[in-house]
Every structure is written in structure tokens, then in C-alpha cells.
Amino acid sequence: MEDNQIEEGEKHRDVEVAPALISVHPSQNSVAVAVGSDLRVHDLLGDGVVSLLDNSGAPSHKDSIRAIRYGANGKLFVSAGDDKVVKIWSAESWQCICTVSSEKRVSAVAISNDGQHVCFADKFGVVWVVDLHGIDGSQASVNKKAAPLLAHYCSIITSLEFSPDGQYVVSADRDFKIRVTIFPKKPLDGAHEIQSFCLGHTEFVSCLVFVITLDYPQGFLVSGSGDSTVRLWDITSGSLLDTCEVDAKAGHLESNGSDEGYSTVTGLCVVPDSTLIAAAIQRQVVSIKGENFIPTSLANSSSTGLLWMVTGVSNLPGFDFPSVSRVKVISGFNKSSPDCLEHEPLVLEDSDIPGGMKLLEKLQGSVKVEEKVFSAAAEAVKTAMCNLLIKKQYSSDKREYRKRTRNDKKIKQ
Amino acid sequence: MLEKESNPTISKSTGLPRKRFYRARAHSNPLSDSHFPVPVSPFHVDFSLHYPQFFPSTGEVSHLKKIQFADIGCGFGGLLISLSTLFPETLMIGMELRDKVTEYVKERILALRVSNLGQYQNISVVRTNSMKYIPNYFEKGQLMKMFFLFPDPHFKEKNHRRRVISPHLLDEYAYVLGVGGIIYTITDVEELGDWMKSCLESHPMFEALAEEELEADPVVKLLSCATEEGQKVARNGGQTFQAVFRRIVPTS
Numbered sequence: 001m002e003d004n005q006i007e008e009g010e011k012h013r014d015v016e017v018a019p020a021l022i023s024v025h026p027s028q029n030s031v032a033v034a035v036g037s038d039l040r041v042h043d044l045l046g047d048g049v050v051s052l053l054d055n056s057g058a059p060s061h062k063d064s065i066r067a068i069r070y071g072a073n074g075k076l077f078v079s080a081g082d083d084k085v086v087k088i089w090s091a092e093s094w095q096c097i098c099t100v101s102s103e104k105r106v107s108a109v110a111i112s113n114d115g116q117h118v119c120f121a122d123k124f125g126v127v128w129v130v131d132l133h134g135i136d137g138s139q140a141s142v143n144k145k146a147a148p149l150l151a152h153y154c155s156i157i158t159s160l161e162f163s164p165d166g167q168y169v170v171s172a173d174r175d176f177k178i179r180v181t182i183f184p185k186k187p188l189d190g191a192h193e194i195q196s197f198c199l200g201h202t203e204f205v206s207c208l209v210f211v212i213t214l215d216y217p218q219g220f221l222v223s224g225s226g227d228s229t230v231r232l233w234d235i236t237s238g239s240l241l242d243t244c245e246v247d248a249k250a251g252h253l254e255s256n257g258s259d260e261g262y263s264t265v266t267g268l269c270v271v272p273d274s275t276l277i278a279a280a281i282q283r284q285v286v287s288i289k290g291e292n293f294i295p296t297s298l299a300n301s302s303s304t305g306l307l308w309m310v311t312g313v314s315n316l317p318g319f320d321f322p323s324v325s326r327v328k329v330i331s332g333f334n335k336s337s338p339d340c341l342e343h344e345p346l347v348l349e350d351s352d353i354p355g356g357m358k359l360l361e362k363l364q365g366s367v368k369v370e371e372k373v374f375s376a377a378a379e380a381v382k383t384a385m386c387n388l389l390i391k392k393q394y395s396s397d398k399r400e401y402r403k404r405t406r407n408d409k410k411i412k413q
Numbered sequence: 414m415l416e417k418e419s420n421p422t423i424s425k426s427t428g429l430p431r432k433r434f435y436r437a438r439a440h441s442n443p444l445s446d447s448h449f450p451v452p453v454s455p456f457h458v459d460f461s462l463h464y465p466q467f468f469p470s471t472g473e474v475s476h477l478k479k480i481q482f483a484d485i486g487c488g489f490g491g492l493l494i495s496l497s498t499l500f501p502e503t504l505m506i507g508m509e510l511r512d513k514v515t516e517y518v519k520e521r522i523l524a525l526r527v528s529n530l531g532q533y534q535n536i537s538v539v540r541t542n543s544m545k546y547i548p549n550y551f552e553k554g555q556l557m558k559m560f561f562l563f564p565d566p567h568f569k570e571k572n573h574r575r576r577v578i579s580p581h582l583l584d585e586y587a588y589v590l591g592v593g594g595i596i597y598t599i600t601d602v603e604e605l606g607d608w609m610k611s612c613l614e615s616h617p618m619f620e621a622l623a624e625e626e627l628e629a630d631p632v633v634k635l636l637s638c639a640t641e642e643g644q645k646v647a648r649n650g651g652q653t654f655q656a657v658f659r660r661i662v663p664t665s
């Protein structure tokens with residue numbers, strides 16, 4: 001019976017573009033960008049050159065990468081996506097230390113704070129856990145099996161986060177839900193004890209991040225959503241503490257003047273040592289020096305005041321470029337009180353970006369990206385975000401057809 | 414509202430809705446997204462609309478009295494109606510995926526309220542997909558009893574994840590059930606009975622009720638005979654398989 005919506009959604013995805021992703025090492029030792037199946041890493045400590053050591057010989061990923069991240073202690077890096085493979089890397093040697101296969105496409109990843117467990121979510125809403133005990137990266141890549149940890153019933157999980165104290169794993173989905181689960185002592189037996197649900201969003205939840213303040217080291221959860229709000233939560237009780245309507249906030253920024261309703265929040269980033277949060281909004285076309293810039297992903301390290309952004313997509317239709325990306329860095333997010341920044345945030349010139357042109361060449365694929373490619377990318381990013389995040393709505397004709405062709409029309413009684 | 418004269422779906426002799434006007438597909442696919450409203454959170458449900466007698470002032474969302482029993486996949490509502498008079502002060506709700514069936518149960522309850530003044534005020538029904546939206550209706554630890562009577566079997570292995578009792582869904586049921594709360598399951602499909610029992614046995618937050626406890630619990634007797642499905646099975650002399658478990662605090 002081919003009546004499963006998610007399966008169908010997978011089969012008939014019309015646009016296969018994937019938004020570019022960025023992640024920064026917690027001490028800004030390196031920066032990683034993923035565009036399509038391409039994983040690019042630039043080392044900021046040494047001479048910049050990083051070659052990924054993956055003894056499989058073949059490219060590390062065969063299809064679009066959907067999630068990348070560094071572990072909190074900076075030792076590990078994880079990449080995963082549509083090729084149903086999760087790769088766990090040493091963020092020092094860039095040796096792939098562990099490969100895990102998933103039954104389904106992977107939509108989100110997280111690394112426990114002690115670096116001993118990697119979690120990943122698949123397109124069916126199941127979160128899996130991999131135990132890394134005994135893997136120190138000294139031997140060549142090992143294959144590991146993942147165990148199911150928890151599940152959101154048939155909803156795509158969009159984001160996974162460990163709480164700062166490591167006590168909880170938080171998962172967000174397309175059905176407006178955020179689930180806070182106690183991360184158990186024996187994760188391979190599953191995480192059964194739900195601490196809370198954070199309910200209040202009225203559209204898909206797209207991103208999660210924790211803010212830690214001096215008075216509240218266990219941290220507050222911040223979530224972004226398709227309902228164009230950013231919300232602040234207490235995860236122990238699941239209570240909603242505050243809601244920020246981003247349209248209103250973004251109003252004073254230069255916008256492209258469109259009035260197409262909602263501004264999907266697609267990325268969140270917490271500025272270290274402060275209570276400042278950066279939010280990426282889908283509609284907001286930030287015009288930076290004449291370039292249309294819609295960030296597809298945000299990142300920063302816990303040690304610097306730099307906010308890294310990337311925009312780009314894979315497989316841009318109509319262009320020869322296999323995958324386009326553009327990296328920008330904003331400075332001036334150093335220690336500051338909530339409302340007044342020490343300096344105005346400043347978009348760095350390409351040459352002022354740490355790593356300079358060498359980094360851009362590596363992460364973007366080339367230093368210069370043609371303007372027209374760029375505006376096309378901006379459009380495609382929008383489409384990709386929509387397709388990725390917004391629920392498939394069948395036309396009423398199609399729905400009727402689907403109803404008629406069901407094979408379970410038995411009449412009760 | 415009930416318009417007895419003009420409404421052919423209501424039986425003239427009993428004043429109750431006629432079931433044949435509320436026939437529906439036997440099985441709905443709980444995975445496909447239907448188009449019914451989903452409350453953003455339990456605080457967004459106006460229970461005064463469901464239980465007007467318990468919440469005299471409509472509009473304000475009062476949480477003084479909370480729902481304690483939930484009948485998941487309640488079908489035509491037979492269990493709720495039996496429980497209603499057994500626990501007249503307890504609020505209970507049925508959750509049903511099929512639109513027509515939900516409408517039938519609604520009409521049935523309204524009709525019972527009319528013909529038995531003061532009674533059946535504590536039961537109601539919502540149309541929802543319980544596999545997705547239980548946390549949207551109930552707060553943590555709020556429920557004392559959950560019922561899963563004669564759920565759809567979904568025989569094929571690949572459809573097992575559609576079963577309403579599964580290891581992952583039990584996490585959510587454990588969340589909405591208070592400690593000491595009881596989950597009741599029954600089926601006439603032996604394989605499903607084994608499955609539900611083994612899911613519950615392997616879950617760290619549930620333990621089986623002892624034989625004496627089962628005998629002492631008046632609700633257990635209703636499992637096989639209170640619902641339409643149960644009566645059908647009984648008429649055909651079918652065997653039933655039940656599993657009744659208590660929500661416990663997990664060890665460690």
C-alpha cells in the first residue's frame with residue numbers, strides 16, 4: 001500500500017537542492033561548510049589545508065549533506081544527510097573514525113557533551129544513538145550500529161540539541177513540537193522518560209539553540225519556527241517564557257520590500273557571553289554590498305565574537321556550477337549587554353575574514369561567485385527551504401484521488 | 414443541536430443517533446495528515462465546551478478540574494458511556510480519528526444528556542490522531558487511566574509502526590499518565606495481544622497488575638463487553654487477550 005506520506009514525499013521531491021551549511025569549531029580552530037555532497041573544511045590553526053581522511057576511497061558523502069556539527073569539546077565532527085550515512089570525524093586529524101548507516105535519510109545530528117554519544121534523527125522521526133566508547137580514532141574507521149533512542153511519531157525531526165548540562169536531549173519537529181527527554185545512563189536501551197513538551201509554535205520548528213547566562217547555567221532553550229517567531233523556554237517545565245515576532249524586529253533592517261506574509265526563521269545562533277541571539281530569516285534578503293544574501297546557515301564559536309554565515313545551494317538548476325556557496329562573517333558581537341552592542345555589527349571584507357582568501361577559496365569553491373549565479377541561488381534557497389520545511393499539501397483533486405484509490409474501503413459493521 | 418423532528422439521522426423511538434448514518438471506513442491510516450484542528454497545547458483547549466456542567470462559565474479556560482481518563486480510538490463510544498455513570502465525577506474523553514464516528518459519538522452523548530438530565534456530563538470526544546497529538550491535549554502526569562480497546566491490528570510487519578501501542582508511543586503515554594495510573598489494552602487478535610503485552614513488559618515505566626488487582630478493578634470487567642467491538646467479538650464467541658499495566662517510576 002503506497003499510502004505513506006513521508007515515503008511519497010521522498011519519492012516525488014521535485015527540487016533536489018540542499019541549502020549550504022556552516023559550522024565553526026568551538027575555539028575557531030577550523031570552519032566547515034557543506035554544499036550538496038561536498039564537505040569542505042578549512043583549518044585556521046595551521047596552514048589551512050585539510051584533507052578528509054576517509055579510507056573508503058570514494059567521496060565521503062554520495063548525496064546532499066543535511067547536518068554538520070562540531071562536538072562541544074571540539075574533538076569530534078559529524079556529517080550526515082540524504083545518503084543515509086553518518087560520518088564521525090576527528091576534528092583534529094580529520095580522520096573518519098566511525099561510519100554508521102541509517103535506514104532512512106538523516107535530518108539532524110547532535111553530539112553529547114562528553115563526546116561519548118552521537119545522536120541522529122531520520123526522516124521518519126526516529127532518533128538513533130551511537131556509543132563511541134572505545135573509539136579513540138587511533139584505529140582506522142570502524143563501522144558501528146545505531147540503537148533507537150526515541151521517536152516523534154512520523155514527523156521529520158528538524159533539530160537535535162543536548163542541554164548544556166548534558167541531562168536532556170531536545171528534539172524539534174515539523175508538527176510544531178519540541179520534546180525534552182532525559183538522556184539516560186544507558187542510552188542504548190532508549191530514552192523513555194520525557195521531561196516536558198515545549199508547545200506554543202503554530203508552524204514547524206526549524207531550529208534550536210541554548211542560551212546560558214551566569215544566573216542560569218543550565219540554560220534556556222530558544223527555538224525558531226515557520227510561524228516567524230523565536231521563543232524562549234524553560235525546559236524543565238516546558239513553559240513558554242517569551243515570544244519574539246521576528247517580522248517586527250526585522251522591520252528596521254533593510255528588507256526586500258516584499259509582503260509575502262511569514263518570515264520563516266531558519267537559523268539561530270547565540271552570541272557568547274551575552275543574551276544576544278542572531279536569527280536567520282528566510283524572507284529577509286540582507287543586502288550586503290549589492291549582493292543578495294539570505295543566510296542558509298549560521299554558526300559561531302564560543303570563543304570569538306564572530307558570526308559566520310553561509311548561503312548557497314547544491315545542484316542549482318540551469319547552471320554549470322555543481323554547488324554554489326558564499327561565506328560572510330560579521331564581527332562586533334563581542335561581550336555586550338542585551339540591547340547595546342559595543343560596536344555596530346560589521347560585515348567583514350573578504351580579506352579580513354580569518355583565513356582570508358584561502359579560506360574563501362576552500363569553503364566557497366572559488367573566491368568570486370558570479371552575481372547572477374548568486375541571485376539564482378537566493379531564489380533556489382527559498383524554494384529549497386520551503387520544500388524542506390513546509391508540509392506537503394495535496395491539492396483537493398489529488399486528495400480525492402488518493403482517497404478513491406485506497407484499498408481499505410471496507411464498510412464497518 | 415438536536416432537531417428531533419427533521420433529522421432523519423436520529424431515531425424517533427429512542428432519540429439516539431442512528432449508527433447507519435454514521436458509517437465510515439473501517440480503517441484510517443493514522444500516518445496521513447488529515448485536516449482537523451489541533452490545539453497548540455493543553456492550555457488552548459476550552460474544556461468548558463466539552464463539559465459545560467463542570468465549567469459553568471464558558472470562555473475562560475479553567476483548569477480546576479482535569480480530564481483523568483482517555484479512551485484512545487474510542488470508536489462508537491460504548492466504553493465512555495459505561496464509565497460515565499461508574500465514575501460520575503471524573504472527566505473523560507474519547508479520541509477518535511474518523512470524522513463520522515466522532516460526530517456520531519458527539520450526537521450520542523448529547524442525546525444521552527437530554528434524555529437523562531444531569532447525567533453523562535463528564536464524557537466527551539475529540540477528533541484527532543492520538544498517535545501524534547496526545548501531548549497537545551494532556552499535561553504531564555494528568556491522566557489516571559488510558560484505554561486501548563480492540564485497536565486496529567496492522568498485521569504486516571512494515572505497518573507495525575502504525576500500531577497504537579509501540580515502544581516509542583509508550584514513552585508518551587508514560588508522560589501523560591500519573592504515577593499509579595493504569596493503561597488497559599484488549600484485543601481479539603492474539604498476535605497483537607502478544608505484541609502489546611511485550612511492549613509494555615519491556616518498558617521501564619510500566620508494570621503488570623497482579624491477578625488480585627485485576628479482579629478487584631471494576632473497569633477490567635468492562636474491557637470485553639462495554640464497546641461495540643467487544644460486543645461483536647463476544648457475539649461471535651471470539652477469544653480476547655488483555656494486558657493491564659501500571660505506570661511506575663523507573664528505577665535508577
Ligand SMILES: C[S@@+](CC[C@H](N)C(=O)[O-])C[C@H]1O[C@@H](n2cnc3c(N)ncnc32)[C@H](O)[C@@H]1O
Pocket residue numbers: 439440441443485486487488489490508509510511514541542543544545561562563564565577640641642643
Ligand atoms: C477497531 S476500532 C475499536 C473501537 C473501540 N475502541 C471499540 O472497542 O469498539 C479502532 C478505532 O481506533 C480508531 N483509530 C485508529 N487509529 C487512530 C489514531 N491514530 N487516533 C485516534 N483513533 C484512531 C479507528 O478509527 C477506530 O475507530
